[in-house]
Amino acid sequence: MRHTARQTRDNRTITVDFRDDTTYYQLLGDGKAFVECVLAFLLSLGFQLTHKASCSEGGSLTRHSHYARVRLGGLTIWRLQCTACKAVFTVLPHFVLRYRQMRPAVARDTLLATHGGLSLEWCAVLYNVSPMAIYRLVCAFGRHSLVTVLTRCGLPLPLYVLADEKHSKCLTDKVYLPTIVRGRVIWHLGYTTEASAVAFTQSYGEFQCAASQQDPSYQVKGVLTDGFDSTTKSLRTLFPGVRLGTCLRHALLKLPKKLVAITSPLRQALRTQFHTLWYRARQRKGLRVFALGQRLRRFADHVTNTAGEANGHRVRQWFQAKKAGWYAVLADPQMPVTSTLLDQAHNAIDRKLFMMKGFHHPGGSQQAFLTGLAHLYNLIPYQRRAQHAGQCGVEVEGGRVPTADWFLNLQILTSGGFREAMTLSTT
């Protein structure tokens, strides 16, 4: 029997910022200066190279070979080799995209316009590229894991997160996008065709797997969801002992739907009282949980008295089903209280999915495409007049990006040849 284990070649490409094109061409003629420039850039990033596992990294880098990229008009690309482990690194200058003819300047403008909501057709007209080329570009970046990129920016693996699935359409089929968000950063954006606990477990499991590779002891402490059964089941399976909370804002929005056949002013009055209940419960830190149970009971009685037995019964049953999730939110001060930031992320992503409907076919690379969109969401700075203007989501959450140019950051952070120098601890 033939042993057919396929040898996968590690991607050890590194994007290096040579500041301008002429510097690069000058350095091509000076091997020593070229290596020094690469090492200086590495030092400025605080990254190391991904040597082979056996390597003590005591080796030095030498110029290994060079070749001309025909598609890039014969541009010379150098490779460096570690003298100890013989790992070979391909050095891509900042003005070149891996496996792509498109110039980074064009890719930057195109992706920014796409992210900003401009249709692919308009992007194609403005930047003279095909819509398919934009789709493939997003997919190419999306082959790199969100966890890897985010931890390279120095963000700790998140202990408290928001998790929920966006319902979307793939042509006529329903699809789901299981998502994990911490603050303004997307840590996971998956794709499933079923809303089952099994499907969600598999999707959220990809995040858990990537995070465990960074830190084997990683454990999520708390997750806020909107209480959907498959979601909570899958998270409980993946993160045993996790604190599962239910979004308090959803509770407020849901109450009016539980109140049937009553006047509008009465419904409004009950909603206001319910709002006050939550407000007070969150104010009282010490006995919050105990106080909440008592207040919910009293509120259900109040509904019975004012809106009738049927409504009171419905509200009481609803409380019964949801209160564990609400308690979980109030019992831990670090738990997120509402899922607003996750809804925002979903809305931003959904507009692009709609825009890209033509590519959203069963045979497409949905997972890569979505991950690519999530990278853009995390790394493109907010517009001038927005809150946190000029900063990207990663920076708002306390992460560092390599340069002031978001697109160069995307190139650098998705380079397979880099790895972060320090082992990160979760906070």
Ligand SMILES: [Zn+2]
């Ligand atoms: Zn080495």
